[in-house]
Amino acid sequence: MYGGQPQTIKVVLLGEGRVGKTSLAQRYVRSSFNEGQAATVQAAFFTKAVRVQGQEIEVALWDTAGQEKFHSLGPIYYRDAHAALLVFDITDTDSFKRVKRWVDELHAMAGERCQLVIAANKQDLQHRSVSEEEAQEFAASQGAAYFQTSAKTGLGLEELFTALLSSVLDSLKDQRLHAAQGMQTTGRRHGGLVVASQDSISERKSSTCC
Amino acid sequence: MDTDYDAIVLGTGLKECIISGLLSVDGLKVLHIDRNNYYGGDSASLNLVQLWERFRPGQTPPKSLGSSRDYNVDMVPKFLMANGNLVKVLVHTDVVKYLEFKSVDGSYVVNKSRMEKVPATDMEALRSPLLGLLEKNRVRKFLSYIQKWDPSNPAPQGGLDLQRMSMAELYKYYAVNEMTVDFIGHALALHTNDQYMHQPAAPTAEKIKLYYTSLTRFEGTKSPYIYPMYGLGELPQAFARLSAVYGGTYMLAKPDAKVVYEGGKAVGVTSENETAKAKLVVGDPSYFPDKVRKTSQVVRAMCLMSHPIPNTDNSHSVQIILPQKQVNRKSDIYVFCCSYSHNVAPKDKWIAFVSTTVETSNPEQELSSGLALLGVIDEKFVEVSDLYEPLSDGKQDKCFISRGYDATSHFETTANDVLDMYQRIQGRPLDLSEKDPSKTQTT
Numbered sequence: 001m002y003g004g005q006p007q008t009i010k011v012v013l014l015g016e017g018r019v020g021k022t023s024l025a026q027r028y029v030r031s032s033f034n035e036g037q038a039a040t041v042q043a044a045f046f047t048k049a050v051r052v053q054g055q056e057i058e059v060a061l062w063d064t065a066g067q068e069k070f071h072s073l074g075p076i077y078y079r080d081a082h083a084a085l086l087v088f089d090i091t092d093t094d095s096f097k098r099v100k101r102w103v104d105e106l107h108a109m110a111g112e113r114c115q116l117v118i119a120a121n122k123q124d125l126q127h128r129s130v131s132e133e134e135a136q137e138f139a140a141s142q143g144a145a146y147f148q149t150s151a152k153t154g155l156g157l158e159e160l161f162t163a164l165l166s167s168v169l170d171s172l173k174d175q176r177l178h179a180a181q182g183m184q185t186t187g188r189r190h191g192g193l194v195v196a197s198q199d200s201i202s203e204r205k206s207s208t209c210c
Numbered sequence: 211m212d213t214d215y216d217a218i219v220l221g222t223g224l225k226e227c228i229i230s231g232l233l234s235v236d237g238l239k240v241l242h243i244d245r246n247n248y249y250g251g252d253s254a255s256l257n258l259v260q261l262w263e264r265f266r267p268g269q270t271p272p273k274s275l276g277s278s279r280d281y282n283v284d285m286v287p288k289f290l291m292a293n294g295n296l297v298k299v300l301v302h303t304d305v306v307k308y309l310e311f312k313s314v315d316g317s318y319v320v321n322k323s324r325m326e327k328v329p330a331t332d333m334e335a336l337r338s339p340l341l342g343l344l345e346k347n348r349v350r351k352f353l354s355y356i357q358k359w360d361p362s363n364p365a366p367q368g369g370l371d372l373q374r375m376s377m378a379e380l381y382k383y384y385a386v387n388e389m390t391v392d393f394i395g396h397a398l399a400l401h402t403n404d405q406y407m408h409q410p411a412a413p414t415a416e417k418i419k420l421y422y423t424s425l426t427r428f429e430g431t432k433s434p435y436i437y438p439m440y441g442l443g444e445l446p447q448a449f450a451r452l453s454a455v456y457g458g459t460y461m462l463a464k465p466d467a468k469v470v471y472e473g474g475k476a477v478g479v480t481s482e483n484e485t486a487k488a489k490l491v492v493g494d495p496s497y498f499p500d501k502v503r504k505t506s507q508v509v510r511a512m513c514l515m516s517h518p519i520p521n522t523d524n525s526h527s528v529q530i531i532l533p534q535k536q537v538n539r540k541s542d543i544y545v546f547c548c549s550y551s552h553n554v555a556p557k558d559k560w561i562a563f564v565s566t567t568v569e570t571s572n573p574e575q576e577l578s579s580g581l582a583l584l585g586v587i588d589e590k591f592v593e594v595s596d597l598y599e600p601l602s603d604g605k606q607d608k609c610f611i612s613r614g615y616d617a618t619s620h621f622e623t624t625a626n627d628v629l630d631m632y633q634r635i636q637g638r639p640l641d642l643s644e645k646d647p648s649k650t651q652t653t
Contacts, residue, residue, distance in 0.1 A: 044455040045308075067460050068464070074447035075447070076444050077447075078450070079440060
């Protein structure tokens with residue numbers, strides 16, 4: 001928590017092209033925004049203010065901006081991510097097969113405490129080709145939470161994000177406890193500057209580790 | 211890849227990524243290619259494994275250094291002036307939201323072999339052992355004139371015409387002594403040598419103003435410098451992301467990427483038997499070997515250490531300037547240090563860089579007075595890089611080539627080169643007063 005500012009939680013979207021990453025983000029974020037708030041073509045960074053476990057939180061949701069297409073997502077994308085939302089399309093077996101590659105990528109690039117959630121997307125479609133059992137089993141083997149979602153109908157999204165944010169908050173509490181006991185923690189440290197605009201003269205005085 | 215683009219950018223160094231981002235925001239269809247499988251080109255930050263691959267191929271880093279991925283070692287170490295042009299570009303494009311910055315703890319200058327804190331405020335100037343009592347008064351008058359001087363007004367101010375008089379004449383007018391001249395010219399105006407003395411005073415006065423506005427930009431900072439968490443390699447990636455968000459296409463690991471010319475004009479880029487066409491090609495000098503000339507060389511030593519630099523009040527990040535006269539050279543030596551506090555090394559590890567413009571045939575030896583300040587060094591890597599500049603401005607051959615990264619300790623020359631390239635490509639200057647003109651992001 002940055003001196004009264006809400007805790008920011010960074011969530012990165014991962015998955016092959018066309019699985020519905022951007023749609024999921026827009027669906028989740030838009031529903032909480034004013035109806036008039038139009039999503040734009042180039043949006044690749046969404047923020048949403050929510051209340052979880054009685055705490056004000058700002059969710060910063062990062063979309064790949066197409067950089068996954070030629071495997072050119074740099075380390076900055078994964079930097080300090082509290083959670084990764086890995087998406088596949090239940091009608092596209094390849095997109096599921098490649099989820100494994102994204103999990104490996106995540107282990108290499110993100111911190112150990114990054115929470116992993118897998119979304120089996122496009123539940124609104126009839127012709128599913130990835131079996132429910134197989135997908136659940138895979139998620140369990142990776143220690144990932146698993147949700148069935150549809151960006152089109154909104155199915156499963158509130159549940160997914162509520163669970164995701166709760167597990168991030170639990171993990172952060174755990175880390176603070178460890179930090180208080182003098183153990184080293186990962187992730188963002190202290191006292192970053194807010195380089196927001198030319199006239200901002202402020203510095204985050206201190207922050208608990210998150 | 212067989213598609214038409216408005217612009218193809220070669221190399222993902224900081225300058226190329228900023229240009230790529232700006233052009234994409236302007237609505238151009240951009241293809242951005244790098245021969246390496248990582249972002250940053252010459253301005254990347256490397257982890258331990260990458261560092262060893264580059265400098266000690268076939269060997270592995272010692273276990274005592276800790277985890278490879280905890281390291282982000284800059285290949286071109288520089289700080290950002292808090293109120294400088296790079297920060298203005300970061301704010302203008304809203305790229306700051308992808309980054310986190312922290313101020314740099316200290317700024318020192320070497321005077322008569324002693325390390326002295328650069329006086330940052332009037333109060334510090336009064337206490338500073340750098341200046342004698344009478345000299346303090348003269349310096350205060352000089353600085354107060356500069357602070358009031360308005361660079362946007364070309365007329366003489368307070369009876370002095372800084373557009374016409376040289377900096378040497380201005381120093382003389384305030385009767386400041388030689389030591390003060392050294393300190394103002396090198397530690398505040400950040401000149402790398404003394405050529406500025408006989409040039410008009412105005413540009414130097416602006417540099418001094420930049421130092422002070424940078425110092426006061428954020429509350430409670432002890433230096434005018436800021437530096438990104440995880441190292442400078444974050445900057446090109448953040449601008450690359452901006453470019454991608456506005457439709458730019460990214461392809462890394464294209465080792466054979468080559469410019470295609472027709473009738474002396476660049477018309478595209480070829481790689482792996484595919485050709486992408488474009489109206490213009492932008493890139494770093496390494497992609498245009500026939501269109502650049504070598505201007506000078508920079509030598510840099512990267513040192514991994516387990517302690518802060520001695521006599522810097524245990525600073526976790528610091529800059530030390532050794533003005534040329536103090537070390538009997540033509541150009542200054544810069545020492546730059548950062549550590550785990552900026553997430554560029556594991557806990558209790560520091561990375562120190564010593565750099566200068568090469569003047570002799572033994573470049574490493576030229577760094578010795580800087581290296582001597584560091585204390586025990588665990589590992590040291592020395593690199594000499596050639597600096598290139600483009601032979602032409604690109605208007606005829608449609609090749610817009612950046613200059614190499616010079617020995618300066620901050621990004622002002624880098625940002626100026628980018629702004630100049632942008633103007634040459636788009637035919638108009640970038641208006642930094644407007645913030646994110648297209649305003650298409652939902653934040």
